[in-house]
Amino acid sequence: GQNIDQPTEMTATEGAIVQINCTYQTSGFNGLFWYQQHAGEAPTFLSYNVLDGLEEKGRFSSFLSRSKGYSYLLLKELQMKDSASYLCAVRGLLAGSYQLTFGKGTKLSVIP
């Protein structure tokens, strides 16, 4: 089966760096995604990892270790607008096809 764990809530200061961890168990791993979701809005795509290592995209970076079933999302130079939920999603085999399984999300609060 699929299982994804990430912290429920985190708080960080404006201008700082925060790391959001995600651990997973899946069958037929085929990629890990991070989405940002503001309250009541659609999830928006942030990053994708399928090979081990770090992917950098501006202020956001995402890391993957397939052997450890572990990923993190790194947000630098935090801004107030980064206050949102961050969803870790793993694409794996589900009932014969590749589907995304989402974690419950980490609610990040950025404080002045």
Place this chain on the structure above:
Amino acid sequence: DSGVTQTPKHLITATGQRVTLRCSPRSGDLSVYWYQQSLDQGLQFLIQYYNGEERAKGNILERFSAQQFPDLHSELNLSSLELGDSALYFCASSVGGAGARGETQYFGPGTRLLVL
């Protein structure tokens, strides 16, 4: 703006009723996915359609059904509604349907359903 559209934005109805949610995918995308998001459960995959055909089923109740039309828009039908069906319903689309590497799902703005 992801390019995925959903209507209506909000829906209030009573228990036992039936509603239809509509989704139009991004131009060029052949797959449509439906998800349910409730406060305690997170995003739950319901069903996927690819180019008009059902591709995969997740945690979709028998009271729920979906279809994808020749113009690729999709509808999710929810019947015999219960209080517990109150949730945000998201549609997402992607280019293909087989989970190719790098293939990303883009989400619509969602429909907020309240069952009273």
